[in-house]
Amino acid sequence: MDVVIPAPGQLKVLSHHQYDPKESISPSTVSPNPFEQFRTWMTEVREQVLEPEAMSLSTANKAGVPSSRFVLFKQLDSRGFVFYTNYTSRKSRELLENPYAALAFYWKEVHRQVRVVGRVEKLTHEESEEYYQSRPLGSRLGAWTSPQSSVVEEGELSRRLDEVKTKFAIDESAKEAEVPLPDFWGGWRVVPDEIEFWMGKPSRLHDRVRYLRVEGSSDNSPQWKIERLAP
Known part of the structure; x- marks a missing residue:
C-alpha cells in the first residue's frame, strides 16, 4: 500500500493489494441456503483467520443516525445470527429504538466478506442464561x-x-x-432479509452473490432468491 501526504492535513492511499484467489463463487455454485453457505465459509476460514468471529455491527437510532462497532458473533441458529451484550449499551438502546441491524465479516487473509441485513429480536432469558453460564x-x-457505554471515572471499574x-x-x-445472569445483559438475534457473500478478484472485478428473503416466507424456514451483483 502506497500512502502519500500531498499537503498538510491530507492523506491519500494510491494502491492496494491485488486479490488472486483460486476459487470463485456464483449463484449456481453456492448453497441454496445462505446459512449453510455461511457455515461452510466459517469452517473453511477458522484455521486461517485470526478471530474470524469478529464482526462489524451497525445500528441506527430513531433519527436514522448510524453507529458501528465490532462485536463477537456467537451462534447461527435456524433464525439468524446471535451476539450478546449489555441491554443498556448504546447498541442495545438503538436496537430498541430502531429494530434493524447490519453485520459485516471481513476475512482479510482469504479475501472474503459476508454482509447481513435484517431485523433484530431479543433472545429468551433461557437462551441468554445458557450462554452466560458457559462464560x-x-x-x-x-x-x-x-x-457499558456510560462515562466512568478513572479507577471506577x-x-x-x-x-x-x-x-x-x-x-x-x-x-x-456462582454468578447469576444480570437482568440487563443478554443476546440479540439478527434475522436476515439479505445476506451477501463477497470474494476478492483481480482488477476489482470481485464475485458478489446475494441472497434475498422471499417476501412472506417464514422466519424459521425462509425461502431465498439468489443473484449475482456487479462489483
Missing part, C-alpha cells in the same frame, strides 16, 4: 461490573469489580463461582 468467571463478573466480588462472596483465588 469464564471473569467475563461473568465483567458483565456485572461494566455500565476496579472499584466496581471489587464490589461485585463482595456481593457474590468471591475470593480472589477463586477459579469458579
Whole structure:
C-alpha cells in the first residue's frame, strides 16, 4: 500500500493489494441456503483467520443516525445470527429504538466478506442464561461490573469489580463461582432479509452473490432468491 501526504492535513492511499484467489463463487455454485453457505465459509476460514468471529455491527437510532462497532458473533441458529451484550449499551438502546441491524465479516487473509441485513429480536432469558453460564468467571463478573457505554471515572471499574466480588462472596483465588445472569445483559438475534457473500478478484472485478428473503416466507424456514451483483 502506497500512502502519500500531498499537503498538510491530507492523506491519500494510491494502491492496494491485488486479490488472486483460486476459487470463485456464483449463484449456481453456492448453497441454496445462505446459512449453510455461511457455515461452510466459517469452517473453511477458522484455521486461517485470526478471530474470524469478529464482526462489524451497525445500528441506527430513531433519527436514522448510524453507529458501528465490532462485536463477537456467537451462534447461527435456524433464525439468524446471535451476539450478546449489555441491554443498556448504546447498541442495545438503538436496537430498541430502531429494530434493524447490519453485520459485516471481513476475512482479510482469504479475501472474503459476508454482509447481513435484517431485523433484530431479543433472545429468551433461557437462551441468554445458557450462554452466560458457559462464560469464564471473569467475563461473568465483567458483565456485572461494566455500565457499558456510560462515562466512568478513572479507577471506577476496579472499584466496581471489587464490589461485585463482595456481593457474590468471591475470593480472589477463586477459579469458579456462582454468578447469576444480570437482568440487563443478554443476546440479540439478527434475522436476515439479505445476506451477501463477497470474494476478492483481480482488477476489482470481485464475485458478489446475494441472497434475498422471499417476501412472506417464514422466519424459521425462509425461502431465498439468489443473484449475482456487479462489483
